[in-house]
Amino acid sequence: xxxxxxxxxxxxxxxxxxxxxxxxxxxxxxxxxxxxxxxxxxxxxxxxxxxxxxxxxxxxxxxxxxxxxxxxxxxxxxxxxxxxxxxxxxxxxxxxxxxxxxxxxxxx
Amino acid sequence: xxxxxxxxxxxxxxxxxxxxxxxxxxxxxxxxxxxxxxxxxxxxxxxxxxxxxxxxxxxxxxxxxxxxxxxxxxxxxxxxxxxxxxxxxxxxxxxxxxxxxxxxxxxxxxxxxxxxxxxx
Numbered sequence: 234x235x236x237x238x239x240x241x242x243x244x245x246x247x248x249x250x251x252x253x254x255x256x257x258x259x260x261x262x263x264x265x266x267x268x269x270x271x272x273x274x275x276x277x278x279x280x281x282x283x284x285x286x287x288x289x290x291x292x293x294x295x296x297x298x299x300x301x302x303x304x305x306x307x308x309x310x311x312x313x314x315x316x317x318x319x320x321x322x323x324x325x326x327x328x329x330x331x332x333x334x335x336x337x338x339x340x341x
Numbered sequence: 342x343x344x345x346x347x348x349x350x351x352x353x354x355x356x357x358x359x360x361x362x363x364x365x366x367x368x369x370x371x372x373x374x375x376x377x378x379x380x381x382x383x384x385x386x387x388x389x390x391x392x393x394x395x396x397x398x399x400x401x402x403x404x405x406x407x408x409x410x411x412x413x414x415x416x417x418x419x420x421x422x423x424x425x426x427x428x429x430x431x432x433x434x435x436x437x438x439x440x441x442x443x444x445x446x447x448x449x450x451x452x453x454x455x456x457x458x459x460x461x
Contacts (some may be wrong), residue, residue, distance in 0.1 A: 236352055264446065264447075266446075266447035266448075268448070275451040275452065275454055276350075276386065276451055278441075278447055282445055282447070285394065287449060289407065317385075318446060319386050321386075321388075321447065322446075323446035329388065329400065329402065330376070330388040330391065330446065332385060332386040332388060333385075335386070338459040
């Protein structure tokens, strides 16, 4: 089965840039989606199809995808960005949906 | 407003059964694929099952295949998850989620979740 690997944690100072990676075999050939989940809340879609943002998501959230790594970038980080972030793809070979292992973003 | 509301969670003994429901509103339910996603306490997200907009195709995670059944009633705007032969490792918050559509395999709307605890 397809596996997506994320770093367990990322720490960033307010106003700086956070980059969260999502590794998978030839992930660049897939569409990657990203979710933000705050404690006790349901996940929220923040980036879809590698780099598109749903309405209402700040431009500070952006994504890229190439080779074996997809990246979610949060610019000008704010305290409210502190959350768990998950990447996700659809594996067409199995018709399964796969989530990454998750990354906890801490704002220092 | 677009909304998904899960219900049916609770405490069940190992080997028991439970049926979850997810009531949809604010969008044309019959036009979208729907999912169940779960999250064990302190753990990450795990996709559980998908059903096509018309119920014609269903897919399951290997961990639940043969024990769980996803279904929908488009006349009632409701999604279901029948869970049989429950195990301790099925303990989790269960979320229903709407697929984005237009060949975008993302989950753009989520419910608040319902807790399922499997314990003797």
